[in-house]
Each structure stands twice: as C-alpha cells, then as structure tokens.
Amino acid sequence: MKNKGTHFLVQGAAIAAVYVVLTLVFAPLSFGEVQIRFSEALTVLPFFTPAAIPGLFVGCIIANLLGGAIPVDIIFGSIATLIGAFFTYKLRNTGKWTAPIPPIVSNIVIVPLVLRYGYGINLPIPFMMLTVGAGEFISAGVIGMILLGALSKYKNVLFHKKAAV
Template identity: 35%
Template sequence: MRNSTKKIVKTGVVAGVYAAVTLAFGFISYGTIQFRIAEVMTLLPLISKEYILALTIGCFLANVIGPYGVPDIIFGTLATFISVYLVYLTGKTMKGKKGYVLIASLWPTIVNAIIIGIMLNKLFGVPLILSMLQVGFGQFVVITIIGVPLFKILENKYLKLLK
C-alpha cells in the first residue's frame, strides 16, 4: 500500500508541476512558436517509467485550461505521451551508453514538431513546414539545449531521489 501511495503522490506532483509551469508561462507555452518550459521534464522517464503517466496527465491538464481547446487536448496530449514513451524506451535500451540522454531528448522535438506542427497548420493555416520548424525549434531549445545539461548536472546528486 505504501509503495502505491508513493507512486500516486509522485504522479500527482509531477503532473501538477508540469501543468502549473506551463500555465504560469502561458505567454510562451502556446502558439506557433512555443517554449513550453515544463517540457524540460520530459527527460524524467529516463529515471522511471511512472513519469510517462505523470507527464501525460500534466500535459492534458495544461491543454484543458490552455487556449486551443479540444484539438490541443487530444493531439497535444497524444504528442506528449508518444514523446515520453520514446524517451523511456531510449533510456531502457541505451542507458549507460554515451549520448543516450541527448538522443532521448530529440524524441519530443521530432514528435511535437510533427503532431503539433500539423495541428497548428490546420488551426491557423500556418504553412506546414514552417509550423513544424517553429515547434521543433522551441522543443529543441527547451529540452536539448536547456534540459540535457540540467539533467546531467542533477543526475548524480538529486535524480536518484525521484526513483
């Protein structure tokens, strides 16, 4: 019972933090060019697969309250789920190999560029390639440029506490 309670609490806290950070920085979290700061957390499935659910729920909550309604609730949440699942699989198959965190960080960029790029193209008529490049750029900056070094700094000291 204690272990399952701990998992539920961690899931709720991570989901809540993801949603709160996304909404707090809403002015840069949504749009054709977006820097969703909470996406830095998409590297958490490298630590444990339970963060897949937490991040998916957090994204769902942020998108329910966000400005794009049902399309973002469905496709944004789907993009996050696919992304963090691929991050988890990369960690599971490559952990310990040089560059595995960097490789894992590219999945959210690729998946969101495609799914959210298409969604924004359909919603706002932004040219598809431009939309994909803009979303991919924001993801790359937040997750790979900021998130990977942050993950590496925290990995040995603090991330073990998150297991």
C-alpha cells in the same frame, strides 16, 4: 519503499503539477505557432522514472485545458507529449543524450498539424515544424538536458529504480 504504487502515483502527480504550473506561468510562450513550452523540459524525466509518463500526459492535458486550448489540441498535443515521454523511457538505456529526441520528434510531427487543422493557422506546415521544433529543442534539448544533468546527481534519492509501470 513499502508501497511502490503510492510512490509511483505521487511522483506522477508531482510531475503533472510542475508541468501545469510551468506551462501556465509562461503561457504567452507556451501556446501558438511559435512556442517555447518550458514545461517540455520535464519530458526527460522518463529517463529516471516511468511515473513521469502518465504524469507528463496528465499535466499536458490539464495545462491545455486551463490554457484555453481547443479539444483537438488538448487531445493530440497531449498525445505528442505522451509519445515523447514513452519513447524517452524506452530509450533510457541508450544513454542520456537520446532522452530529448522522442519529445522533439513527436511534437515536430503532431503539433504543426494541430495548428493547421485545429486552429486554421495558414502557415506552411514545414515552417511550423521548424518553429515548433526550435521551441522544443530549446525546452527539451537544452533546458531538459540541463535538468537531466542536475538530477543525475540525485537520481537514487529522488527516483527509486524499483518503481514499476
């Protein structure tokens, strides 16, 4: 790889673009107090490359902007994805089964607060933690792990381990 910076940028941009497309294609399921954001399956990608961290963050910001989210959601919803991606990267050496845990936890903690205090949804926060957590478990925990398993076969071709953060 001649230019690691370019490779890092291209990987991050591609991940951001896929995140945006998946979020908007499945928009009716991507937003609200009961949501399954299929794009969150991509939050396992920091297991392979640190370029996924900014890619997921930027992708979430753009998806939330284009999806009509309020500023609080654009900021804190995207921070939830950023935190999840960052800790997935940090836990990458503990085994693949830990990859979806950080995005699930960060979204369970942050998104219900955004729904309550940003959107004024008057449901109990523990209930929204359960619904957001269930959606995140489906997207990151199930679909994300299927994606991780499929990409593991091609990790040396798709993700060069030499890319630096």
